[in-house]
Amino acid sequence: MIQNVWVIPALPLAAFLINGLFGRRWLHRWTGIIASAAVGLSALLAIGVFFEVQGGGHESTTVTLYEWIGVGDFHVSVAALVDPLSSVMLLVVTVVSFLIFVYSNAYMEHDHGFYRFFTWLSLFVFAMLILVMADNYLLMFVGWEGVGLCSYLLIGFWFERPEPYVAAKKAFVMNRIGDWGYTIGMITTFLVFGSMQFTEVFEHVDIATEANLTLICLAFFLGATGKSAQLPLHSWLPDAMEGPTPVSALIHAATMVTAGVYLVARSMPLFEAAGPSLAVVGAVGAVTAIFAATIALVQFDIKRVMAYSTVSQLGYMFLALGVGAPVAAIFHLATHAFFKALLFLGSGSVIHGLGGEQDMRKMGGLRRKLPVTYWTMLLAGGALAALPPLAGFWSKDEIVAAAFLGGYPVLWAIGILTAVLTAFYVTRAMWLTFHGEPRDHHLYDHAHESPAVMTLPLIALAVGTAVLGIAIGFPPEAGFIHRFLGPVFEHEGAAEHAVEAATIITLAAVSVAAGVLGILVGLSMYVRHRPDPAAVSRAAGPFYRLLVNKYFVDELYDRRIVDALRAAFGAMWAFDIHIIDGLANRLGWLAAVGGSGLRRAQTGIVGNYALTIVAGLLVILVAYGGYAAGIFTR
Amino acid sequence: MDIFGAAFFALLTIGTIGAGVGVVLANRITTSALLMAFTFLNVAGMFVLLGAETVAMFQVLIYVGAITVLILYGVMFTPQSPRPYGLFFQTQKYWAALFVVPIAIFVAVVAFEFRDSAAAGGSGGDLVPLATSIFGDFAFPFEVASVLLLAAMVGAIVLVKRDEE
Amino acid sequence: MAVPLGAFIAVSAVLFFIGTAGVLVRRNAVVILMSVELMLNATNLALVAFSRRFASIDERGSVFVVFIFVVAAAEVAVGLAIILSAYRNRPTVDVDEIRQMKG
Numbered sequence: 002m003i004q005n006v007w008v009i010p011a012l013p014l015a016a017f018l019i020n021g022l023f024g025r026r027w028l029h030r031w032t033g034i035i036a037s038a039a040v041g042l043s044a045l046l047a048i049g050v051f052f053e054v055q056g057g058g059h060e061s062t063t064v065t066l067y068e069w070i071g072v073g074d075f076h077v078s079v080a081a082l083v084d085p086l087s088s089v090m091l092l093v094v095t096v097v098s099f100l101i102f103v104y105s106n107a108y109m110e111h112d113h114g115f116y117r118f119f120t121w122l123s124l125f126v127f128a129m130l131i132l133v134m135a136d137n138y139l140l141m142f143v144g145w146e147g148v149g150l151c152s153y154l155l156i157g158f159w160f161e162r163p164e165p166y167v168a169a170k171k172a173f174v175m176n177r178i179g180d181w182g183y184t185i186g187m188i189t190t191f192l193v194f195g196s197m198q199f200t201e202v203f204e205h206v207d208i209a210t211e212a213n214l215t216l217i218c219l220a221f222f223l224g225a226t227g228k229s230a231q232l233p234l235h236s237w238l239p240d241a242m243e244g245p246t247p248v249s250a251l252i253h254a255a256t257m258v259t260a261g262v263y264l265v266a267r268s269m270p271l272f273e274a275a276g277p278s279l280a281v282v283g284a285v286g287a288v289t290a291i292f293a294a295t296i297a298l299v300q301f302d303i304k305r306v307m308a309y310s311t312v313s314q315l316g317y318m319f320l321a322l323g324v325g326a327p328v329a330a331i332f333h334l335a336t337h338a339f340f341k342a343l344l345f346l347g348s349g350s351v352i353h354g355l356g357g358e359q360d361m362r363k364m365g366g367l368r369r370k371l372p373v374t375y376w377t378m379l380l381a382g383g384a385l386a387a388l389p390p391l392a393g394f395w396s397k398d399e400i401v402a403a404a405f406l407g408g409y410p411v412l413w414a415i416g417i418l419t420a421v422l423t424a425f426y427v428t429r430a431m432w433l434t435f436h437g438e439p440r441d442h443h444l445y446d447h448a449h450e451s452p453a454v455m456t457l458p459l460i461a462l463a464v465g466t467a468v469l470g471i472a473i474g475f476p477p478e479a480g481f482i483h484r485f486l487g488p489v490f491e492h493e494g495a496a497e498h499a500v501e502a503a504t505i506i507t508l509a510a511v512s513v514a515a516g517v518l519g520i521l522v523g524l525s526m527y528v529r530h531r532p533d534p535a536a537v538s539r540a541a542g543p544f545y546r547l548l549v550n551k552y553f554v555d556e557l558y559d560r561r562i563v564d565a566l567r568a569a570f571g572a573m574w575a576f577d578i579h580i581i582d583g584l585a586n587r588l589g590w591l592a593a594v595g596g597s598g599l600r601r602a603q604t605g606i607v608g609n610y611a612l613t614i615v616a617g618l619l620v621i622l623v624a625y626g627g628y629a630a631g632i633f634t635r
Numbered sequence: 636m637d638i639f640g641a642a643f644f645a646l647l648t649i650g651t652i653g654a655g656v657g658v659v660l661a662n663r664i665t666t667s668a669l670l671m672a673f674t675f676l677n678v679a680g681m682f683v684l685l686g687a688e689t690v691a692m693f694q695v696l697i698y699v700g701a702i703t704v705l706i707l708y709g710v711m712f713t714p715q716s717p718r719p720y721g722l723f724f725q726t727q728k729y730w731a732a733l734f735v736v737p738i739a740i741f742v743a744v745v746a747f748e749f750r751d752s753a754a755a756g757g758s759g760g761d762l763v764p765l766a767t768s769i770f771g772d773f774a775f776p777f778e779v780a781s782v783l784l785l786a787a788m789v790g791a792i793v794l795v796k797r798d799e800e
Numbered sequence: 801m802a803v804p805l806g807a808f809i810a811v812s813a814v815l816f817f818i819g820t821a822g823v824l825v826r827r828n829a830v831v832i833l834m835s836v837e838l839m840l841n842a843t844n845l846a847l848v849a850f851s852r853r854f855a856s857i858d859e860r861g862s863v864f865v866v867f868i869f870v871v872a873a874a875e876v877a878v879g880l881a882i883i884l885s886a887y888r889n890r891p892t893v894d895v896d897e898i899r900q901m902k903g
Binding site for chain 2: 809816
Binding site: 603604605606607608611612615 | 820823824827832895896898899900901902
C-alpha cells in the first residue's frame with residue numbers, strides 16, 4: 002500500500018480533470034458523486050497506508066515517482082515521504098474531506114455552479130495531499146501554492162457579489178506575503194544545505210550556522226503565518242467566510258490552514274537548532290490565540306465566530322510547537338479538524354435550514370427544529386471548550402500542560418485564559434442560535450432540519466469528536482499518538498518531561514475548571530441575564546467597539562500599508578510615463594531635431610556642394626601630407 | 636641653349652598663370668573663353684619644352700581646337716543679362732577662400748619639395764614610346780575610351796534634344 | 801641651364817589652385833566649366849613632367865594624359881549639354897540662382 006501511495010492524490014486529480022472537462026455539459030449532479038467517490042477511495046487508501054506504517058514499526062519510506070529537476074547541483078524529485086507524521090495528515094485530510102464532500106452534495110444542490118464547486122474542491126484536495134506527502138520543500142511548495150489558489154477560487158465562488166471576490170483577493174494577497182517568506186526559507190535552505198529534501202536537510206543540520214538557521218526558520222514561519230492566519234496575517238480568514246460553508250469547513254478549518262502547522266512540525270529539527278525561532282513561534286501563537294478569542298466574543302455572524310475560533314485554535318497549535326510539544330500540536334490539529342469541521346458544517350446546516358440567514362441575532366430556539374444539528378454541534382462545542390472526555394479536552398489540555406511543564410508559565414496562563422474565553426463564546430453562540438425564544442418568527446417557522454445527506458456526515462464527525470481524543474490520546478503523553486508520532490520528533494534536543502501523575506491531574510483539573518468557568522459565565526449572562534449582555538457591552542463602551550471592529554486591524558492595514566503601496570505605485574507609474582516613456586519620446590525628438598538640423602546642409606546651391614567636395618579634398622590632402630611628414634602613422 | 640630653354644619656360648609660365656587668373660577674373664565671358672584657349676596653348680608649349688611633342692600636338696588639337704569651340708558654343712547659347720562685376724562671384728566666396736588658401740599652402744609646400752630636382756625633359760621624342768604603349772599595353776583602354784566618347788556624344792544629344800510633339 | 805622638375809610642378813600647382821578658386825568663386829556655370837578645364841590641364845602638365853623626367857620605356861604618364869584628354873572632352877560635351885538643358889528651363893546659368901534641390 003505504501004508503494005501505491007501516489008494513487009491517493011491521483012484520484013482527486015482525476016476527479017478534478019473529469020469534472021472540469023465534462024462537468025458543465027454532461028455530468029451535472031454526477032460531478033458531486035464522482036468527486037466524493039474519488040476522495041472516499043483516497044480515504045480508504047490513506048487508512049491502509051496508516052495501518053501499514055503503524056504495523057511496520059513507524060518507519061519512514063520514500064516513494065519516488067520521477068526526478069523532476071536535475072540542473073547542475075540542484076536536484077529535486079517528485080517523491081513522497083511516508084512516515085507517521087505524513088500518514089496522520091493523509092488520514093485527517095482524506096477522511097474529513099470525504100465527509101465534507103458528501104455533505105456538499107446536498108448543501109450546494111440548488112447552486113448553478115455545482116460542477117464548478119466540485120471541480121475546484123477536488124483540485125484542492127489534490128494540492129493538499131501533495132503538500133502533505135512531499136518529501137522536499139519545493140514539491141511541498143507546489144501543493145502550498147495549489148491550496149492557496151483553490152482557496153482563492155472557492156472563497157470567490159459566488160463572484161457575482163462583490164464581497165466574495167474582494168475577500169478572495171485579500172486572502173490570496175496575504176497568503177502571497179507568506180509565500181514570499183516560504184520562498185526565502187526554501188532558497189536559503191538550498192544555499193545552506195545544498196538540497197531541499199527533508200531527510201537530507203535534517204541529517205545535516207549541524208553544518209549550518211545558527212544565524213542561517215534562524216533566518217530559514219523565521220522565513221518559513223512567515224509562510225506558516227500567512228497560510229495559517231496568525232498575527233499579523235490573520236485578517237483574511239474571517240473574510241474568507243464569504244465562501245460557501247463547506248469551503249469554510251474544509252479549507253479554513255480542517256486542512257489548508259493547518260498546512261502552516263504541518264510545515265513547522267515537519268521542520269522541527271531546523272527550528273530546534275535555531276535558537277530563538279521556537280520562542281517566536283510560541284509567542285505569536287499564544288498572542289494570536291487570545292487576540293482572536295477576544296474578537297470572537299462579540300461577533301454576531303455565526304460563521305465569523307467560528308472563523309476567529311479557528312484562528313485562536315491554530316494559535317494553540319503554534320503555541321504547542323513553540324514549547325517543544327509537536328506531538329501535542331499534531332494531536333490538536335487532528336481533533337480540531339473534526340470538531341471544527343463539525344461546527345462549520347453544523348452552522349451550514351443552520352444556515353441552510355434558515356434559507357441563508359447567518360446573523361445569530363435573528364436566530365433562537367432552533368434546537369426544537371434542528372435536533373440532529375443541535376446535538377452534534379453541542380458535542381463539537383463541548384470539544385472546543387475542552388470538556389472531558391471529548392476530543393478537544395485531551396489535545397488542548399496537553400498543550401497547556403506542555404507549556405507549563407516546559408517552563409513557560411506566561412504562555413500557560415495565556416492558554417488558560419483563552420480557554421475561558423473560548424468556552425464563553427462557544428456557549429454564547431450555542432445559546433443564541435439554539436436556545437431561548439426565537440427572535441425572528443418568520444425565519445423560525447420556515448426552519449427545517451437538513452436532509453440525511455447532510456446530517457449523516459455531521460453524525461460521523463460527532464462520533465469522531467467524541468471518541469478520537471480518548472482513542473488516540475489517552476493516557477496523556479503515553480497514548481497511541483505519542484507512540485506513533487514520537488519517533489518522528491525524537492532526536493537530540495527534544496524536550497523530555499518527567500511526568501508525575503499528580504502534576505498532570507492538577508493541570509488537567511485547572512484546564513477543565515477554566516472551561517467550566519467560561520461556560521458558567523456564558524450561561525449566567527445569557528440564560529439569567531446576570532449580568533445582562535447588552536448592559537455589559539454598553540459598560541465596556543470603547544473596548545466593546547474595539548472588539549466588534551476586530552481591533553481595527555483591517556483599517557490599519559488599509560491606511561498604512563495599502564495606501565502607502567498605492568502611493569508607491571503611483572510614483573512608479575509616473576516614473577514609467579515620464580522617465581521611461583519620456584526617454585523613448587526624447588530619443589524620437591532628438592532624431593527629429595537632428596534631422597532638421599542636418600537638413601540645413603542641403604542648401605540646394607550647387608556651389609555649396611562643390612565647396613564641400615573641395616573641403617573633402619582638403620581633408621585628404623592634410624591626411625596624406627601628415628602621413629608623408631610622419632605626423633600620422635598608419 | 637639652355638638659357639633659351641629657361642627663358643622660354645619663364646615666358647610660358649607668365650602666360651599660363653596670367654591667362655589662368657584672367658579666366659577667373661575677367662569681365663566678359665568671351666574674354667574668359669579666349670584666355671582659357673591661350674592657357675591651353677601655353678601648356679602645349681610646356682609640353683614641347685619637356686620633349687613630349689606628340690602630347691603637345693594632341694593638346695592643341697583637342698583643347699585649343701575642340702574644347703574651346705565647345706565652350707564658345709556654350710557661351711553663345713546662354714546669354715546672360717549684363718550685371719555689375721561683383722555679381723560675377725558666388726555668395727560663398729569668403730568660405731571658398733577659407734578652404735582654398737590651405738590648399739594653396741599645401742600645393743606650395745609640395746612644389747617646394749621638388750625644388751632641387753634635376754632637370755626635367757628626357758632624351759628622345761615621345762612618339763615611339765607613346766605609340767608602343769597605347770597600341771600595345773593599353774589597347775583595351777583605348778577601345779573603351781572610344782566607347783566612352785560615343786556614350787558621351789549620345790548622352791549630350793539626348794540631354795539637349797527638345798521633345799517634338 | 802635646364803629647367804628643374806620642381807618648376808613645372810610649381811606651375812602645375814598654381815594652375816590647379818587657380819582652377820579650384822574659379823570653380824568655387826564664379827557664378828557663371830560655363831566659367832566654372834572652364835576652370836575645371838584649367839585644373840585638368842594642371843594635372844596633365846604635372847603628369848607629363850614626371851613622365852618625361854623619370855622616363856621609362858613606355859612613358860605611362862603620357863599615356864595617362866592621352867586618356868585624360870578623352871575624358872575631358874567627353875566631360876565638356878556632357879557638361880555643356882546639361883547647362884543648355886538647365887538654361888532652357890529657366891534662362892539662367894547662375895549657379896547661385898539654381899536652388900530647386902534645397903532641403
